[in-house]
Amino acid sequence: MSKTTFNNITRSAIWTAYRSNCFYCSQSLDWGDLHIDHIIPESLLQKDEEFEKIKEDFGLEKNFNLNELYNLVPSHSKCNHRKSDNLFSKATTLFYLSITHEAELKIKVEIEKLKRNKNKGLILSKLQSALSLNTVSEKDIKKILIEAEKQNWNIKEIKLPFGIEFIDKIYDIFYLDTDFSTLLDNKLLMQNDENSLELVNYSNEKINVSTLNEWKKALNEGFYPYSTYAIKSASTFTFFEELIEALKKAKMPKVSFISEPWLEIDMLDHLSPSILMDVERELSQYIQNRLSIGDLVRQGVVKINNPYPYKISLEFGGFETSFIEQFRADFNDDGIEDIFVRGWTRAVGGTMGFGFTSILTKLSEKHLIE
Numbered sequence: 553m554s555k556t557t558f559n560n561i562t563r564s565a566i567w568t569a570y571r572s573n574c575f576y577c578s579q580s581l582d583w584g585d586l587h588i589d590h591i592i593p594e595s596l597l598q599k600d601e602e603f604e605k606i607k608e609d610f611g612l613e614k615n616f617n618l619n620e621l622y623n624l625v626p627s628h629s630k631c632n633h634r635k636s637d638n639l640f641s642k643a644t645t646l647f648y649l650s651i652t653h654e655a656e657l658k659i660k661v662e663i664e665k666l667k668r669n670k671n672k673g674l675i676l677s678k679l680q681s682a683l684s685l686n687t688v689s690e691k692d693i694k695k696i697l698i699e700a701e702k703q704n705w706n707i708k709e710i711k712l713p714f715g716i717e718f719i720d721k722i723y724d725i726f727y728l729d730t731d732f733s734t735l736l737d738n739k740l741l742m743q744n745d746e747n748s749l750e751l752v753n754y755s756n757e758k759i760n761v762s763t764l765n766e767w768k769k770a771l772n773e774g775f776y777p778y779s780t781y782a783i784k785s786a787s788t789f790t791f792f793e794e795l796i797e798a799l800k801k802a803k804m805p806k807v808s809f810i811s812e813p814w815l816e817i818d819m820l821d822h823l824s825p826s827i828l829m830d831v832e833r834e835l836s837q838y839i840q841n842r843l844s845i846g847d848l849v850r851q852g853v854v855k856i857n858n859p860y861p862y863k864i865s866l867e868f869g870g871f872e873t874s875f876i877e878q879f880r881a882d883f884n885d886d887g888i889e890d891i892f893v894r895g896w897t898r899a900v901g902g903t904m905g906f907g908f909t910s911i912l913t914k915l916s917e918k919h920l921i922e
Contacts, residue, residue, distance in 0.1 A: 556619055558588050561670070563663035567626045569655050575625035575648075576635065587632040591623050591648050592616075593640045597638045611643050621659045622652045636847045701804065710799065710879045714861070714894065716792050717741040719762075736765045740792065742785045749785050750773035764792055780903055787907025791894055794909040796879065798892045802881035805889035809914040810880065810921065817877050817893065817912065817921070818864040820846035820856075824922035827912060828854070829871040829897050844920055862896065875910075883911050891921070 558566075564572055567586055574581045575589070596603040597618055607616055617623070625648075627635075640648065703764045715724030719739040739762040748760040749767075752772045761767045767789040777786040815822050820872050825835040825846040838848060845866065848854040859865035862874035878892045890913040898905030914921045 556594060560623075561663055561666045563588060564666060565659045566621070566624055568662050569658040570626050573626070574628045574631055576627050576631040579628070581626055581628055585629055587627050587629050588624050589627045589632045589635065590618055591625060591640070591645060591652060593637040594618055594636070594640055606639070610645060614891060621656045622649060625652060631706055676747060712795075712878055713863075713876055716795070717788075726795075726799055728799060728802055730799070732799065734856050735796075739763055740788050742788055746785070749777065749782060749789070750779075751782065752778045761789075764789060764796075784905055784907070787896075791907055795892075798878070798881075798883060798909070798911075800881045801885075802879075802892075803883075803885060805880075805882040806887035808880075809917055810888035810889055810891060810920070815914070815921065816863070817875055817891065818866075820844060820849055820860075822846075822914070822921050823866075823919070824920035825854070825874075826922045827875070827910070828866060828868050829873050832873070833871060834869060842920070867900060870900050871897055874901050878909075884913075888913060888915060 556852050563586060566588060567581070567583065572581055572583075573579065596606065603618075606612070607614065609789075610908070637705065639645070679688070679693070683690070683693075710726040710728070711724070712724045715722040716735075717740065718735075719741055723735070741747065741749060748762040749771050750758055752758050753776070757775075759770055759775050761770050777783045817823065821844045825838050825843065825845055825848060828835060838853070845854055846867075849856060853868065855867040857865040857867050857872055859874055861875040864872040864876075867871055867873075874896045875893045876892055876895075880887060880889055880891050883890045883892060890911050893912055894908050895908050895910060896905060897908065912921050
């Protein structure tokens with residue numbers, strides 16, 4: 553039986569991590585009968601030489617700690633007393649430790665969760681007391697919440713489904729308060745692992761670009777992608793450029809019709825046909841009648857294709873258009889949350905294709921995402 557006293561947070565975390573079951577008999581374990589036992593006996597704390605020999609014989613780390621989470625398990629009182637201070641065989645001990653090492657992270661996560669809840673309870677009780685005594689007002693609390701929300705927004709992490717591939721690194725995490733200028737001279741990785749893109753001008757002069765700054769300078773000087781391959785590869789630059797612009801414009805929305813409840817861009821009954829490539833403007837009547845893409849799929853007007861690696865891929869009028877969400881924010885300063893998406897359009901049965909980005913929005917509960 554353990555002589556070390558463990559606080560209720562640690563006890564609860566261990567108990568929860570093992571699904572409220574006894575480690576030894578695997579039967580349900582009531583909180584009132586919970587004992588915390590040591591796989592390798594705690595009594596070895598007083599027997600240094602014996603403990604050192606066991607660590608050597610069992611192949612354990614030299615800094616193995618008897619009171620670490622990987623050596624602690626929940627048990628019934630009877631199972632704990634039955635084991636007592638006995639040391640399991642080497643094979644059994646190592647088998648048990650392999651299980652407890654896997655559970656260690658779960659225990660740590662649970663401990664942090666319980667600590668937060670404990671702190672939350674203390675803070676809420678003090679806050680309620682302060683409100684009762686008029687030490688603070690509801691107005692004060694609302695102001696604090698608004699400021700906290702703004703601060704959290706400014707340090708918000710943007711995790712991209714497709715990262716920006718540079719020659720030496722892939723960036724798939726961005727922050728809204730980042731200075732992006734440091735990335736503009738990094739060499740981008742093209743399709744087929746090419747490290748530059750050839751552009752031409754009307755005088756048939758050629759130039760190779762590999763960074764976003766080089767790309768922007770070349771466009772200003774009249775160069776452009778000419779071949780089908782170059783047009784496709786140009787999306788590497790255009791997406792990066794438009795992503796940075798979106799990150800700079802992103803503001804915390806005041807209202808959202810896409811996150812409360814959460815709507816995904818593959819929920820066809822919430823999507824307007826206006827997001828599709830429509831060269832002949834055949835979709836106008838459907839848009840005016842407020843039909844969704846889901847309606848058009850059911851009517852056989854729009855076809856759903858395999859979207860990989862995008863989220864959704866739709867075929868209409870000889871073109872296939874694919875979309876994948878990047879992140880959400882207010883991009884046009886109207887206070888409404890939008891979705892910044894990356895897309896690809898290609899001619900069905902052909903080789904022509906190009907990448908693009910778009911801002912999708914839902915202006916009210918009655919509107920579709922368009």
